Structure formats: C-alpha cells, structure tokens
Amino acid sequence: MTLGEYLEKQRSAIDAELDRLTPTADERPQTLHRAMRHSLMAGGKRLRPILFCAASEAVGRTAGALTPACALEFIHTYSLIHDDLPALDNDDFRRGQPTCHKTFGEATAILAGDALLTRAFQVLAEAEHVHAAVQIAMISELATSAGTVDGMIGGQMEDLEAEGRPVDSERLHYIHRSKTGALIRAAVRLGGMFGEASSEELDRLSDYGSAIGTAFQIVDDILDVEGTTESLGKTAGKDAQQQKATYPALYGLEHSKELAAKQLSLALAAVATFGEAGDRLRGIAETIVSRSA
Amino acid sequence: MTLGEYLEKQRSAIDAELDRLTPTADERPQTLHRAMRHSLMAGGKRLRPILFCAASEAVGRTAGALTPACALEFIHTYSLIHDDLPALDNDDFRRGQPTCHKTFGEATAILAGDALLTRAFQVLAEAEHVHAAVQIAMISELATSAGTVDGMIGGQMEDLEAEGRPVDSERLHYIHRSKTGALIRAAVRLGGMFGEASSEELDRLSDYGSAIGTAFQIVDDILDVEGTTESLGKTAGKDAQQQKATYPALYGLEHSKELAAKQLSLALAAVATFGEAGDRLRGIAETIVSRSA
Secondary structure, three states: OOHHHHHHHHHHHHHHHHHHHOOOOOOOOHHHHHHHHHHHOOOOOOHHHHHHHHHHHHOOOOOOOHHHHHHHHHHHHHHHHHHHOOOOOOOOEEOOEEOHHHHHOHHHHHHHHHHHHHHHHHHHHOOOOOOHHHHHHHHHHHHHHHOOOOOHHHHHHHHHHHOOOOOOHHHHHHHHHHHHHHHHHHHHHHHHHHOOOOHHHHHHHHHHHHHHHHHHHHHHHHHHHHOOHHHHOOOOOHHHHOOOOOHHHHHOHHHHHHHHHHHHHHHHHHOHHHHHHHHHHHHHHHHHHHOOO | OOHHHHHHHHHHHHHHHHHHHOOOOOOOOHHHHHHHHHHHOOOOOOHHHHHHHHHHHHOOOOOOOHHHHHHHHHHHHHHHHHHOOOOOOOOOEEOOEEOHHHHHOHHHHHHHHHHHHHHHHHHHHOOOOOOHHHHHHHHHHHHHHHOOOOOHHHHHHHHHHHOOOOOOHHHHHHHHHHHHHHHHHHHHHHHHHHOOOOHHHHHHHHHHHHHHHHHHHHHHHHHHHHOOHHHHOOOOOHHHHOOOOOHHHHHOHHHHHHHHHHHHHHHHHHOHHHHHHHHHHHHHHHHHHHOOO
C-alpha cells in the first residue's frame, strides 16, 4: 500500500468512526447535533487521529486504535469552532464551507464546541482493550496538551494578545509550540501510550511529535501567504491582515522554508530506529512539509 | 458541628483547593488565568463539590475527596461563563460581580470557559488514592452528565430553543433534568463512586441526587420571580423577560413550591437508611429547598 493509499484508508476509517461516536440529529437536541456534525464531518485531513494510529503501529499495536484516536479530532474540531467565532478570529469559511456560527448562530456554535470538547474525554474514558492506568495517563496528557499554560488554549490566548504587536522569537515559539504543536505532539504520544511504548520509544515519539508540530505550523504560516482561499478551504492572507505572529513575518518566507526542512530532518532522525514499523510516521512527516493545503 | 458550620468549613476548604488547582496570574497566559480566577473564586455556594464530599462520607470515606470534588466546580463555573455570554443569556452580573466577558471581553471569556472545562478532566485524571478503574468510571460519568443528549449542554441548548415558545411539561422536565439536574446528580454519584459505594448505595445516592437536582431548579425558578438582583447576585426576573421555560410559568408559584417540597421528601427518603452517615446529605437537601439565593 502506498502512503497515499494508507492515508486515504485511514481517513475513511476515521470518518466512519467519528460518525459512529457522534450523536445524530435524530436525538435531542437536534440542532446541536447537526452543528457538531457540520464541523466534524466536513472532511478534514484527520492528521491527529492518523498520527495516533501510526504511532501505535510504530510500537507494534495495530488494532483498536481508531476509537481513542478520534478523541484528538473532537478536540481539534472544537478548537476550530471556537477560534472561528466573531469574538476570536472571526472566520467565515473553514474546510471549504461556512463556519459553524455562520450556519447555526453563535450560541449553538459555542455549545457545539463545548460538547465536542466534553465528548473527547468521554471517548477516551470509554475506550476498550487498554489498561485503566494507561487510559488515565492518556486522559491526563490530552487535558494538559489541550489546556492552558503550555497547551492549546494557552497558545491561542497568547496569539490573540500578540495581534498587532511586535513579534519576538521567544513569544512566536511559545505560541506555535502551544497552540498547534502541543496537540500534534500529544496525538503521537497518546498513540504510543496506547501501543504500550517503552519509555525510550515514547521519548523518540515525543521528539518526532515536537518536530512535526513545529513543521506543521511553519508550513501553515507559509501557506497563509502563498495559498489561495480556494486551495486552503479557509480565508487566505488572514495572518497578515490581523498582524498575527508568524514565521514568515519574523524570518521571511525563504528562511521559514529552511526551518520547516530542518524540523523534517529532526522528525525523521527521531524515528529512524523504528525501522519498517516507522515508515508511516516518516511518510506523514514528509507529507506535512510538502502539503499545499 | 452544626450544618451551618459544616457547610462553612467545607466551602472554605474547597476554596483553598480550587486556588491550589488553578494556574495563577504569575504564569503565562496571565490574562486567561486572571479570567479563570475571576469567575472561579467569586465565592459561589460550592454546592456540587460539597455534595461530592458528603456522598463520599455517607458511604464511609472521609479523606481525599476534596481534589476530585473540585472537578465539579470547574465544570459548573465554565458553564456559567459560557451561559452568561452575549450570544447566550447575555448576563452582566454573576455571583454579585460583573460577568467574565464584561470584565475580560468575550474572546477571553470563551477561552477561560474552555480552560476550566478541560481542567476538570485533568483534575479527575490526576486524583490520587483511587483505583484507576473507578477513576475512569468517574471521568466517563462526568463527561456524560456535562455533555449533550441527557447532559448539561443538551439541556442548555433546548432551553435556548424553548425561549419565547409555549412550554409543555415534558420539555420543561427534560430541560431542567439535563441543564441543572444532571450535574448535581453526578456530583452525588461521583462522590459515592469515589467512596466505593456498593451498587445498592449508589442507587440510593442516584435517587437522592435526582430529587435534589429537580428541587434545586424549581427553587431557582421561584427565586428568579421572588428574589432581588441584590439577594441573588445575578439579575432577577430574567426568566420571565426572556420567556424561559420555568416551573412557575407552567405550574404557578404555589404549586411549584409544593413540587419542591415533594422532591425534598423523596431525597430524604432515599438516604434514610444511611443513618447518621447521611445526616449531611439530609441537611444539604433541606438547605437547597429553604435557600433564598
């Protein structure tokens, strides 16, 4: 199976699992469930759950990862819904369609985000075929990576506060490491934990996760400059317009591309010793850096 | 120790524990942590964590409950912050002071709510001296009671959709059971689970929790009619103004009071067999029905 075929197979399996794990519009409150599904089933890349599954495979566990992997997509989707709200980034398009609040109104979008965030922890707590102690460690790590201080919400808050102000590299790195990097790194680490990685394997997965998390955000910043609204499925050029802290703003486009390539080398080196079992992780890292959307 | 002294002692212990469990404004992002603390440390009744501790005591466990009990207050406070937002109930005052978004702006209030919700699960996952399997069951139940379908977010969504429409008793009961009742019942049940209640004890705690949850919401509805903004610490008369589904709107004030008294009897009967260990639960039930704020 080529990497492209593997990613397509995983994406489709994750879509089906997300569908199974999300309440339907047949159940009350219908509008809320439609709003959750609107954002969740809009066809994202499913990068985070795919990373979870690939990390679990890399340490030798090939079965049962789909359900807990979906917790990462619930968190990611909730964060997109809340970030897109008028009070935050005020975005009208996401994944190529109108954002949740544009379609369902702000109140429903806020509650749909809350429900997806809550559902993430429920899904992890209800995962099967995993030791309770491992499950607890996974829940704790997911909450830390999605939370404040060095987690996703912390990064989002600092990002908002940095708008329109001079960017320094220390703050830029904090924002990107927390806002995007923490959850991507957690996706890799949680997959490893689920696969009962040794502590040395988990260290290597952490290094890999940190590197691809940084690479992902650098490429995201570059695409916001070079991509189009059509190719991205979200409004291009928003960062410059909102004077966001970005890699191109601080380092220029060319040097930003070198920095992304550097992170890719670090990621590949981190999982070199996994041999063939790490092929998917290496392929995903390359895809992240070469992506155009 | 009288019930009043007990409640005061518990409130003060919970305040100290919430303080310990919440990041400070010394840590980045400072504004977010100030916003979380603004709403969290504004001096609520701490009913839900007190119920957690009292239920644990009722089944014989008197130590260690404070930390996991605080998870309930994190959830409750996040729900108040998000419910008060302009897009939802648009409230300016809560717990006698300006609401989170009035003080810190909408973006920060949304993120502060998200951070408190996330922190609730982190706190449960990091609780000590509890079997991992029990911990998992507690996390699962907290997520269910705070989530959509029959949980808090489901009730809040239906409540919003019911505004200005004719109320029927089936919908009113769904809204109140989900919006307020589910988390109160979960507070009692989680305390019981933490105290390693037998399945029969847990059934009795569930009945008690359902009854006081309903009683709490009936009294809340009555106070919105009879109380003042000053005594309540939040804007009085909002329900009628927003044409909310309430017990007084459907049953009238007098019959609503009878219904609250009926729920109190059910609650007292449910925990009768706990004997002296259930004294605090019985006292709290009476306090809920006789409260004036």
